[in-house]
Amino acid sequence: MHHRRTAQDTLTAIEMDRRDQLDFVRADGVAVRITLLDTSAQLIRTNLDQIKVEKPGAVTELRFDCTFEIDGQRHTLTREVSTQNSFYEPFEIAGVRFWPDAVDGLFEFMDETHGPCRPRKHARLALQDASRRICPPPLHPWCPLAEEGLDIGECYNGDDTWMGGYFGASAHGGLDINHPRGTPIWAPLDLDDHFLFNTEAEHGNNRWRAFRRWPNGDLWTIQVHHVTRLTVPPHTTVSAGVQVADGAGVAVGAHDHSHFVFVVTHPGQPPIKLDPWILFWQMYQDRDAFADHFYLRAQRGRHTGLYPDD
Ligand SMILES: [Zn+2]
Numbered sequence: 001m002h003h004r005r006t007a008q009d010t011l012t013a014i015e016m017d018r019r020d021q022l023d024f025v026r027a028d029g030v031a032v033r034i035t036l037l038d039t040s041a042q043l044i045r046t047n048l049d050q051i052k053v054e055k056p057g058a059v060t061e062l063r064f065d066c067t068f069e070i071d072g073q074r075h076t077l078t079r080e081v082s083t084q085n086s087f088y089e090p091f092e093i094a095g096v097r098f099w100p101d102a103v104d105g106l107f108e109f110m111d112e113t114h115g116p117c118r119p120r121k122h123a124r125l126a127l128q129d130a131s132r133r134i135c136p137p138p139l140h141p142w143c144p145l146a147e148e149g150l151d152i153g154e155c156y157n158g159d160d161t162w163m164g165g166y167f168g169a170s171a172h173g174g175l176d177i178n179h180p181r182g183t184p185i186w187a188p189l190d191l192d193d194h195f196l197f198n199t200e201a202e203h204g205n206n207r208w209r210a211f212r213r214w215p216n217g218d219l220w221t222i223q224v225h226h227v228t229r230l231t232v233p234p235h236t237t238v239s240a241g242v243q244v245a246d247g248a249g250v251a252v253g254a255h256d257h258s259h260f261v262f263v264v265t266h267p268g269q270p271p272i273k274l275d276p277w278i279l280f281w282q283m284y285q286d287r288d289a290f291a292d293h294f295y296l297r298a299q300r301g302r303h304t305g306l307y308p309d310d
Pocket residue numbers: 160172174175176258259260
C-alpha cells in the first residue's frame with residue numbers, strides 16, 4: 001500500500017504493514033520515502049509462570065524493532081516497553097522525527113485485555129517534521145511532573161507504561177502515573193469540550209475525556225481515569241493550565257494513580273491511539289514555560305507536593 005502524508009503543524013499518526021510505502025512531505029516541501037521493511041518483538045525478561053497469564057506483581061519487559069528504508073537507507077528503530085526506556089527520545093532521520101509506537105508482534109507476548117491498544121497493522125508510528133513541535137502551543141503539564149522526568153517506578157506496579165504488561169500479561173492501554181489522591185489534573189492545552197464519560201456510580205470508575213479540534217481538522221482526544229472529581233463544569237471550554245479535576249482516587253487498585261490516554265484522529269481516518277508519553281515528552285521540552293508547575297521531589301519516589309515558590 002502506498003500512503004502520502006504532508007507534515008502538519010500537529011503530529012501525524014499512521015499504521016503501516018510491512019512493504020507499505022509512505023511519502024512524508026516535510027515542511028520544506030521535500031518528500032521523504034519511508035518503506036516499512038520488517039517488524040519484530042522480543043522478550044527481554046519476565047517472571048510470569050506462563051506467557052499471557054496475568055500474575056499480580058509480575059513484570060514482563062519487551063523490546064521491539066521497526067526496520068525502515070528511509071530515502072534509500074536502512075534504519076532499525078528499537079524501542080522498549082515496560083522499562084525506564086519506555087520514556088524515549090524520538091528518532092530524527094532525514095529531517096523527520098519518528099516515534100515508533102508499537103508493533104503487532106508485541107501480542108505474541110501479551111493479550112489485549114486491558115484497554116484497546118493493539119495496532120491494526122504491523123506497526124504504528126507518529127511522525128513530525130523535525131523542525132516542528134507536536135502542536136503549535138506549548139503544553140502545560142497535565143499533572144505535577146518530576147523534574148528529572150517520568151520514572152518507571154511510578155507507573156502503577158512499576159511497569160504500567162503505554163503497552164506495558166499489566167500483571168506481566170496484558171498490554172496496558174494507557175500510561176499510569178502514581179500520585180496522591182487529589183493531585184491536580186490540568187488542561188495541557190486549550191480544550192473544546194470535556195466531561196466524565198464513565199462515572200463511579202454507574203461504571204465503578206470516573207473517566208474524564210476532553211477534545212481539541214485543530215484548525216487543520218485533526219482531532220485530539222485525551223483522557224484521565226481514576227479522577228476523584230471535576231473542578232470545572234463539564235461541557236465547557238477550558239484554557240490550558242486550568243485545573244480540570246482532582247486526580248487519583250477512584251478504583252486505583254494497589255497505588256493511587258492516574259491513567260492517561262491520547263488519541264489522534266485525522267479527518268476521514270480511524271482514530272489512532274498513541275503513547276501519552278509523546279505529550280509528556282513535549283511537556284518536558286516546554287518545561288521552561290511552566291517551570292512553576294513541575295514538582296520538587298525531595299527524594300526518589302516521594303512527592304513533596306510543594307511548588308518551587310512555596
Ligand atoms: Zn492504567
